[in-house]
Amino acid sequence: MTKLFSSIELEGVTLKNRIAMSSMCMYSCFNQDGKVTPFHQTHYISRAVGQVGLVMTEATAVQPEGRISHEDLGIWNDEHIEGLKQLTEGIHQYGAAAGIQLAHAGRKAKLNSSIFAPSPLPFNDTSKTPVEMDKKDIEKTVDAFKSAAERANSASFDIIEIHAAHGYLINQFLSPLTNHRSDEYGGTSENRYRLLSEIITAIKSVWNGSLTVRISADEYDEQGNSQEEILYFAERMKRDGVALIDCSSGGVVPVSIKPFPGYQVKRCETIKKIADINTGAVGLITSGLQAEEIIQNDRADLVFIGRALLRNPYWAKQAADELDYKLSAPQQYERGWK
Template identity: 60%
Template sequence: MMTKLFEPYTIRNLTLKNRIAMAPMCMYSCMDEDGIAGDWHRVHYASRAVGQAGLIILEATAVQPQGRISPQDLGIWSDDHVEGLSQVTSLIRQHGAAAGIQLAHAGRKSEVDGPIQAPSAIAFSEDYKTPVEMSTEDIRETVEAFTAAARRAGSAGFDLLELHGAHGYLINEFLSPLVNHRNDKYGGSAENRYRFLREIIDGVRSVWQGPLFVRISAEDYADGGMTADQYVQMAEWMKEQGVDLIDVSSGAVVPAKIRPYPGYQVPFSETIRTGADIPTGAVGLITSGLQAEEILQNERADLILIGREMLRDAYWPYQAARELHTEIEPPVQYSRGWTF
């Protein structure tokens, strides 16, 4: 019996072989601090494609050098990065998965040397540097950096792009009133706080015609912060601009106490999906095929993004298929492992 988790799923011009995606997770593995993909990235991502995920989304990949979370992050701010990323996408696609990449800027949570930027000059915590408030010229340059990164992603063979608007990084900082204290056209009202992301989406869409996701933190877990209900309006704006799916996570824009439990972020996905009538991806301690299938069958999300569980088990989709009594074809090289 074919379950919903293992049904093909079409997004714009791309059909995934199933609804299992590997969530973007930082590897901090560019040892030369040049942002160039190396052996670790080739092995790590290709192995999850062999493991039968339908979509592999590469980790947060910086559109500017000062936008890295750490000096070891992947980069896409230079044409020099295209060759290494092309090798990764080629390996992923050889094994039947689609290749996605998360375009990112760390904002005030960057730990690189030198000045860092944010919408307002407010440090994340006492353990972080105080950022420089971005000028309108800085904002323009960063929008252009996202646009150029999208163009390079196309050259590197990616099938799908995701903009990182979650977890307290730069786009998320503009969206949340807890961090964005600006008095110009990029601050204040929800529409103004959304303007930075609006300009990025417009820039990316000018050079990229494929599927486009945005990851959001739908709950700030702090008084005066953003909630999933408030994000419905922004999700509607994203939909109008040509965003195909909202990848719904939560937290990390300010230090906050979060009490996670299996599927704790799924209700946020459901709120966005229903309220904005847009496809969503569910994340957050999803560890079993039965759990993933329940989310899809009850239309709480359209795609399941597996994070830490796929770090523990590169072949998690096989385990999920067994739970759901569904047969999936292994690579021919592994077929003897399915013969008893």
């Protein structure tokens, strides 16, 4: 029997299968207000119709200055709740769980206003130099993640994912490449983990759903976090009550990566086995057979599908056909799926 289409429980949230829609930025809030648009409704709900187990939103900014672009989704004030709630209602209608990725871009924000980071180091030669965050800035950001979690609860999300990958703010604090601080938020692995720990604690104080974290498990730089440091962070996350680590890579500093099918799975498998925590694999997973191998061999607990789902909202059906699994269709599509 295929394991890809078996259910899994994450901290009280049951997913009907192991297929998750990976968080992918859409930059489609053209009014620059961070509100859900008709595009977002079509984009996300169609993947729920396609029978993925979990639909994860794009990076959703907890502060206006934390957007990657002016067109990002937002959850920094109560005006965002109504559109997000309509979105989750549509996702739930087709049996998928709804996840929201809470994010802050830090020094990678491309905004007209000031941008912020743990240290005043620009991402590249064409990027702004960020303002080094002081203690009040850090406290304000932790509070913003907490308030965002409360709004996510009001909008009926099932899962929150903290974006601590791809060189955005939390990843900037985690990495020695971007964190040159000499206070309690810099230096040692423990200190660099402090911001993420505070955010996890703040969110869990108001959130009863499942909490996951996306990390960059490989920074592709010898001066970046080692595998031992990544495993230290993973073990800390488990102790802090994180249900699953979504294992991506890169984005911390400009580097050239040569991806290949499943190129991030090995690190994901290592974290799962050594830290003894649920993991999600992502990165050039394109076929049902490939996804089944990952889940069946206990290399990860979920597969996060990105670009393959952009090409085909019904990727889960395609995977089921490859595996000779009879996937139940939405009532409206039964004639076509028989």
